[in-house]
Amino acid sequence: MRLPLAERLRPLTLDQFYGQHELVGPHGILRALIESDQISSMVFWGGPGLGKTTLARIIARRSNASFKEMSAVTQNISDVKRVIEEAGNIGRLAGKQTILFLDEIHRFNKAQQDIFLPYLERGQIVLIGATTENPSFRLNGALLSRCRVFQLESLSQSDIVAIVNRAYDLKQEDAGQNRTQLGTGIAEYIASVSNGDARTAINVVDLAVNSLTSGETLNLDCVRRALQRTHVVYGAEEHYDIISALHKSVRGGDANAALYWLGRMLQGGDDPVYIARRMVRMASEDIGLADNSALSLAMATLHACQAIGMPECDVILAQCATYLARAPKSVETYKAINKVKDVLTAEHPWPVPLHLRNAPTNLMKELGYAKDYKYNPDYKDPVEQDYLPEQIKHYNFLS
Numbered sequence: 001m002r003l004p005l006a007e008r009l010r011p012l013t014l015d016q017f018y019g020q021h022e023l024v025g026p027h028g029i030l031r032a033l034i035e036s037d038q039i040s041s042m043v044f045w046g047g048p049g050l051g052k053t054t055l056a057r058i059i060a061r062r063s064n065a066s067f068k069e070m071s072a073v074t075q076n077i078s079d080v081k082r083v084i085e086e087a088g089n090i091g092r093l094a095g096k097q098t099i100l101f102l103d104e105i106h107r108f109n110k111a112q113q114d115i116f117l118p119y120l121e122r123g124q125i126v127l128i129g130a131t132t133e134n135p136s137f138r139l140n141g142a143l144l145s146r147c148r149v150f151q152l153e154s155l156s157q158s159d160i161v162a163i164v165n166r167a168y169d170l171k172q173e174d175a176g177q178n179r180t181q182l183g184t185g186i187a188e189y190i191a192s193v194s195n196g197d198a199r200t201a202i203n204v205v206d207l208a209v210n211s212l213t214s215g216e217t218l219n220l221d222c223v224r225r226a227l228q229r230t231h232v233v234y235g236a237e238e239h240y241d242i243i244s245a246l247h248k249s250v251r252g253g254d255a256n257a258a259l260y261w262l263g264r265m266l267q268g269g270d271d272p273v274y275i276a277r278r279m280v281r282m283a284s285e286d287i288g289l290a291d292n293s294a295l296s297l298a299m300a301t302l303h304a305c306q307a308i309g310m311p312e313c314d315v316i317l318a319q320c321a322t323y324l325a326r327a328p329k330s331v332e333t334y335k336a337i338n339k340v341k342d343v344l345t346a347e348h349p350w351p352v353p354l355h356l357r358n359a360p361t362n363l364m365k366e367l368g369y370a371k372d373y374k375y376n377p378d379y380k381d382p383v384e385q386d387y388l389p390e391q392i393k394h395y396n397f398l399s
Contacts (some may be wrong), residue, residue, distance in 0.1 A: 004377035005206040006199050009167055010054050012061065018163055018198065019155040020051060030055070030150060034062050039099060041120055041131040043139065046152030048269075049197030053128035056101040056346035065097040065126065066090050072107035073269070077115055082350035084115075087125050098125050104269070105129035109309040129233060133271070161187045163198050165207040168218070173379060175209075181217040194295050213387040239270065243278055246321070250279075251286045255325035262321050272313050276302040279320050297323055335368025336397040343395065 002008075011017045014024050014031055023030040029256035033039060039059055044052040060067035068083050080102075087098035105113070120143075129149065131138065135149055154164045155163075162189040194201040208218055208226035216222075246261035265275055276298070283298035301320040305313040374383045386393050 004190050005167060005170065005275035009163070009170065009202060011051075011058065012060060017051060017054065017058070018159040020055075020152055023150055023152070024055070034059055037063055039063055039065070039126055039128075041127040041147040043105070043131060043144070043149045044152055045131055045133075045135055047132055047154060047195075047197065048196075049199035049201075050155065051198070052104060052152060053101075056128050056130065058103070059099065059128065063099060065099045066094075067101065068097050069101045069103070071103040073104045076312065077108070077112050081113055084119050084125060087119075097123070099128060101128045101130070102126045103130045104132075106133040106135075106271075107310045108133040109306055110140040111307065113143050113307055117142055117146070132269070133378040134287040155198055156196075157188070157191050160191035160194055160196065160198060160201050163189050164201050164205055167202045168209065170340055171205065171209045172393045183217050183219040186218055186220065186223060189220060191225065218246060222335050239265075239268070242268070243275075245272075246275075247278065247282055250321065250325045251329065253324045253325055253329070258321045259318055260324045262317055266310070266314055266317070272305045272310055272317060273302065275317055276305045276320070279317070279324060280326050285334045286329055286331060287324060287327045288330040288333050294324055296329050302382075332398060339397045343397075347392070350391050353386065353389060355385075356387065360382065 014034065017024055020028075020030075022028055024034075025031065025210065034330050044055060046052060056069070062070075068087070070079065070083065080100075083098075083100060087100070090096050090098055102108075116125070117140075120127060127143075129139070129147065135144055139147075139207050165182075167180050168187070190201050190204050194204070204223060210223045211222060211226065212218060232394055242261050242264050246258055246265065247256035248262055249255075257285070266272065280295070280298040281300055283294040287294040297320055301316055304316045354368045355371055355373040357364070357369040359365045365371075376383050388395065
């Protein structure tokens with residue numbers, strides 16, 4: 001079985017690596033650490049397709065240590081414990097240290113990240129984490145203090161163009177006699193739409209070339225069709241499109257569609273805590289007073305996602321999405337608060353009526369603060385009293 005094109009093009013040495021010149025260039029600090037085999041715990045922080053996994057694998061090839069690769073998306077704490085136990089055995093029997101590479105480390109919540117601390121202290125493992133999220137916010141402070149953070153920058157246009165040309169050349173080698181032509185400026189165009197992401201650029205080349213027949217030229221139309229037909233790019237625009245689709249499916253009462261869009265977000269690598277926060281908003285905006293328990297469930301979902309993380313929290317999100325979609329709907333309070341905002345934007349901020357003001361001092365009492373205020377619990381019958389400024393007391397935001 002042939003490997004994916006991106007995997008076949010993955011650099012094996014630092015000299016083949018594109019980008020990150022300050023880190024792995026001739027005088028880069030990371031190059032010095034790798035070449036001297038002085039690897040300590042570290043975190044690679046940067047967007048997708050910048051080389052985080054590639055750097056970890058280059059370290060594995062150069063190091064004398066045992067190397068284990070894991071992903072927080074598909075594996076859990078039990079898997080990590082098993083690898084750490086194996087690392088202890090390797091250390092005792094072979095005298096070798098173990099480097100554990102954990103991709104998407106931010107998908108473990110901060111409590112789960114505590115698992116690494118005692119083993120880092122004892123030197124049983126060296127941890128290399130990879131994350132697309134800001135480590136300051138998503139990683140345990142104690143863990144972060146034991147790891148050096150290396151921030152990876154987006155690849156330059158020239159780096160991506162070089163990668164596109166390499167990918168195209170390899171596709172031509174695969175084609176044998178059925179070669180195609182690369183149109184003028186196409187490599188530059190692919191680089192421009194890849195947002196500094198090498199993997200995206202390679203996947204676009206792969207799909208676009210596969211759509212051609214022998215002798216055809218890879219032109220702009222072919223590339224645009226490839227971009228339309230593939231989901232390799234899960235960028236900001238699609239992220240917001242899909243969360244919009246999830247919200248509207250819940251609002252429309254289509255639980256089936258809500259689960260589909262939820263699955264798309266999770267598969268695309270969206271943060272489950274972000275999704276849960278949006279569900280809290282849905283519970284109040286769209287279900288509201290029609291079912292007050294929806295907000296409690298959404299908050300419980302948020303706390304559960306923060307506590308156990310992925311992959312275990314996927315079913316919790318699915319339960320919440322299904323409940324919200326099936327729940328009765330009311331936008332009464334949502335519309336009411338928007339009416340309030342409109343009034344606050346359009347009108348003068350009227351002063352608080354004197355009888356509603358706080359009067360903690362004698363001076364304030366002398367000025368009439370709290371005068372004639374009727375304390376409701378002192379009355380058996382409903383109290384006639386205005387609670388809005390005189391100028392807008394006829395407004396009814398909930399009508």
